[in-house]
Amino acid sequence: MGDTRFPFLPLFVPADRPERFGKAVASGADAVIIDLEDAVAPAAKAAARDGIAQGLAGLKPGDTEIYIRVNGADTGYFADDLETVAALPLTGIVLPKAEDPAILRIARETFGTNVRVIALVETPLGIVRARELAQVADRLAFGSLDYAVAIGARHVRYALEAARQELVLASASAGLSGPIDGVTTTYRDEQAVVDDAAYAADLGFGGKLLIHPAQIGPAIRGFSPTDEEIGRADKILSALGDGGAVALDGAMVDAPVVKWAKTVKFRALRLQSLQTDGEAGAEA
Incomplete structure (x- = not known):
C-alpha cells in the first residue's frame, strides 16, 4: 500500500x-x-x-x-x-x-x-x-x-x-x-x-x-528533471521508433536507458502540473 x-x-x-x-x-x-x-x-x-x-x-x-x-x-x-x-x-x-x-x-x-x-x-x-x-x-x-x-x-x-x-x-x-x-x-x-x-x-x-x-x-x-534531462529523454524516445536497441550520439540506447527516459518524462509532466498549485499555495 x-x-x-x-x-x-x-x-x-x-x-x-x-x-x-x-x-x-x-x-x-x-x-x-x-x-x-x-x-x-x-x-x-x-x-x-x-x-x-x-x-x-x-x-x-x-x-x-x-x-x-x-x-x-x-x-x-x-x-x-x-x-x-x-x-x-x-x-x-x-x-x-x-x-x-x-x-x-x-x-x-x-x-x-x-x-x-x-x-x-x-x-x-x-x-x-x-x-x-x-x-x-x-x-x-x-x-x-x-x-x-x-x-x-x-x-x-x-x-x-x-x-x-x-x-x-x-x-x-x-x-x-x-x-x-x-x-x-x-x-x-x-x-x-x-x-x-x-x-x-x-x-x-x-x-x-x-x-x-x-x-x-x-x-x-x-x-524536477532539468531541461537537459528532458531534452535528452525526448531525443531517446523519438529515436527508439518501434523498439529495440539503437545508436544515438555514439552510444547505444537499450532497455535501461529507455526506462530512464520514460521516467524523466513521467516526472516532468507530474511536476509541471504541481508547480502552479505549489506556488499558489505558498501565496495563500
Whole structure:
C-alpha cells in the first residue's frame, strides 16, 4: 500500500494549533502531518491530542491526506496517542525514532491495513535496522537533524550521505517508493530548499518533509528533471521508433536507458502540473 507519487511532499503542522489545519490542507502539499511530537511541549500534549478531532471536524472529507506523527514508543505518551488517533479518519501515521519493526507491527494492529505507516528513521540503530523496518512500513523517512545529533556530526551532506544511501537501498530492496528526506530548517531561503530537494532526488529519495507552505514550490523545482534531462529523454524516445536497441550520439540506447527516459518524462509532466498549485499555495 505504498505511495508511488513523485515527489511526495507532506507538510508538518503543530497538533496544538488546530486553527492551522485548514490552511495546511489548502497549501497545495501532498499531505498534512499533524505533529504531536516535537512541535508540542510536554505540558500541552494531552490537550493537543484531545483537540485534534475538533480541528479535523471542519475539514471536508477527502480534501487532502492526513497523517499524525505520534510520540515515540519510548515515551509515556505513545499508548494514549495510539488510542486517541485510532478513532480518527486518517490516511496514515508517522512513527518517530523508528528502530524496532515490532513497534510498526503494533501500529498495523491498531490502525489496520488501510492506514499507511511511515517509519521516521532518526537514530543510528534505526539506520542499522532500516532494511527490517522497510519490510513492515509503507515508506521510510529520514529525520536528519536528530540523526546528526545522535552521531555527533554537523548537519552537512557528506556526514549524512551514508545514512541516506542506506535508506534508499532499504526502500528499493523492499519494493517501496523512494524514502522521504528530512526538513530544510529555513523557509525564507528558497534556493536552499531547491538545492536540498535536488540533492535528495539525485540520491534516489522520492520526497521531502516540509515545515512551511513557502517550501512547496522550491521543493517541486528541486525534484524536477532539468531541461537537459528532458531534452535528452525526448531525443531517446523519438529515436527508439518501434523498439529495440539503437545508436544515438555514439552510444547505444537499450532497455535501461529507455526506462530512464520514460521516467524523466513521467516526472516532468507530474511536476509541471504541481508547480502552479505549489506556488499558489505558498501565496495563500
